[in-house]
Amino acid sequence: MDPKKLKFADTHEWAFAQGDIVIVGISDYAVHELHEITYVELPSVGDPTVQAEPFGEVESVKTVAELNAPCDGEIVEINEAVGDDPDILAADPYGDGWLIKIQSSDVDQLVDLMSWEQYKLYIEEEAEEEEDEEEEDEDDLDEA
Amino acid sequence: MTLRKTPLHDLHQRLGATLVDFAGWRMPVRYPAGIIAEHIAVRTNAGLFDISHMGRLAFAGPDARSFLRHVLTNDAGRLKLGQAHYTLMADEAGRALDDAFLYRTKAEEYILVVNAANTEKDLKHIETAAAGFRNVRIRNITGELAILALSGPLARRIVEGLLEDAGALPARSNRLTRLTVGGIDVVVATTGYTGEPNSFEIFLATADAQAAWQMLIEAGASPCGLGARDTLRLEAGLPLFGHEYGRAPDGSFIPVLANRAATHAVDLSCGRTGFIGRSALIAQRDAAAGREQPRQLIQPLAVMGRSAGRTGDRVLSLKGRAVGWVTSGTVVPYEGNRTRTPLHRKEAPLRAAALALVDADVGPLDRVVIESRRRRLDAWVVPFHLRREGTRTRAVVYRMNKKLGGADALYCEY
Known part of the structure; x- marks a missing residue:
């Protein structure tokens, strides 16, 4: 899928609406930041979802990250292939690495999410904040 | 708070390490190879850690x-x-x-x-x-010396190759001696935190740290970060303060x-x-x-599946009685039979391992359940995940025979 056509949450999930079915995955950036994903825990078909509430987890060797739903609704399909082989997620986060499909009760909720351009700026800011922290450290060292 | 940097900080950055804040220090958690590859490097060759x-x-x-x-x-x-x-x-x-x-x-x-x-x-x-x-002078000398930790089956050969007198390196563990390694004056101790029989901790002047690091890498060691240091110590069953020592998840002292x-x-x-x-x-x-x-013991758990649970998860007996807590959990790679990868990883199979504080009447080889937030994980109390074999170690991998079920379904690949 073309990431430019997706909507992004500040917790790095992407969403794509086809009618009232919303496909959900996590961004390339999230995959890169998590590094070495070892386990993806997905909900069951029929489970309810609530916007911005966790529906599953991604584990890497050193971290656990919650997966948050982009909208209210009900799980209608999960990507079992990713559950069996998290490498699929790392290889193609916007395609074969999709995670769940939600039957949305309110597709309009997706307007709360960012566009691709907004999301790109958002992750650049996140990266800059980290760099700023580094620079501050160096200033402090100079003073010391 | 100002983060302190070790004398190798710039080198880690140049190597592309992911640096994190750790106990007030800016430290490499992993290098581009990744935690899994670094862990395997220590078990099969030699890994080098900055523990300054x-x-x-x-x-x-x-x-x-x-x-x-x-x-x-x-x-x-x-x-x-x-x-x-x-x-x-x-x-x-x-x-x-x-x-x-x-x-x-x-x-x-x-x-x-x-x-x-x-x-x-x-x-x-x-x-x-x-x-x-x-008549005792006490000084905090942190920062006055660098420490490099070298671990793995090839570690001894690597250090010996850099000595004028190879016989000068202590044969036994828990010894230390002053040596000149590749022209640099160091104190080498035969101590480590990976479970490898060949482990060395090298104390040296901060000004020599970069040169020594590069020399050891050129001699065949792989750079390893704190991420692999943790998976290695957990696989070896070694305690970490704040997990296996200190407060238990319920606030009591272990x-x-x-x-x-x-x-x-x-x-x-x-x-x-x-x-x-x-x-x-x-x-x-x-x-x-x-x-x-009730006597409690820190015991290794072999966890079935791909998630080891995490610190603070409850451990239950098969009958549902609370018998303890997970104190550390992670997935650990091992050098397996490459033709048969039980889990998804192509480069190295993974297994889930934990340490848990459990009542002493549980285990070894008793089946337990880890109550993780979203799921219940099958696990067994096991004697160890790793065995020493001469100058190296070998992974002991536990699996569940799903046809058998019950408490007897555990078998071991060794």
Whole structure:
């Protein structure tokens, strides 16, 4: 899928609406930041979802990250292939690495999410904040 | 707070390491190869870690020995020049304040290597405890020396290749000696935190740290970060302060003697009197032996599936009784049969391993359930995840025979 056509949450999930079915995955950036994903825990078909509430987890060797739903609704399909082989997620986060499909009760909720351009700026800011922290450290060292 | 940097910080950056804040230090958690590859490098070849963040306290003077016998649980009096041992520092209530390694570097000089996060707290406790000892000088020398840790089956060959006299390297573990490695003056100790029989901790001047690092990498060691250091120690069943020592998830203090490693670090023999925490630790030992309180032990768990649960997860018996807590959990790679990868990883199979504080009537080889937030994980209390075989180690992998079910479904690949 073309990431430019997706909507992004500040917790790095992407969403794509086809009618009232919303496909959900996590961004390339999230995959890169998590590094070495070892386990993806997905909900069951029929489970309810609530916007911005966790529906599953991604584990890497050193971290656990919650997966948050982009909208209210009900799980209608999960990507079992990713559950069996998290490498699929790392290889193609916007395609074969999709995670769940939600039957949305309110597709309009997706307007709360960012566009691709907004999301790109958002992750650049996140990266800059980290760099700023580094620079501050160096200033402090100079003073010391 | 200003983050401290080790003398190798810029080198880590150039190597593309992911740097994180760790106990007030900017430290590499992994290099581009990744934690899995770094872990395997240590088990099959040799890995090199920058552990210059570890706290170092120096004790010198005629009273150094008697003071260390007072403030530490192991018997510093038994250390000969050039020897080292694992020790704990306890308070009067018998609670672990830190676990540490003590090195005797001169007749009247010792270096205690402590956990980075505890250094200041330890120093305060030590200075208070030193009130009655006049002839001991205590200095925080963290930052005055760098420490490199080299571990793995090829580690000895790598160091020996850089020595003029290869025979000068101690053969036994827990020894230290002054050597010139590739023209650099160092102290090499045969200690480590990976479970590898061939482990060396190299103390050297900060100005020499980069050159020594590069020399060891060129000689075949792989750079490894704190991420792999944690998966390696967990696989080897080695305790980490804050997980296996300190407070349990319910807020109570984990009995020091619940750790197998602590039994070598606490000397309760009758001749060994007068150290802080002794009477409380004796009471702890006797109460457990007399069944006045449920004895708890830190035990390795083999967890089925791809998730090991995490610190604070409840451990239940098969009947649903709460029997303990997970204190550490992670997935650990191992060098498996490449034709048969039981889990998804192509480069190395993975297994889930945990350490847990469990009642002593559970296990070994009892089946338990880990209650993780979203799911229940099948697990067994096991004796170990790793065995020593001569100069190297071998993974012991446990699996579940799903056809059998029940408590007898565990089998072991070794």
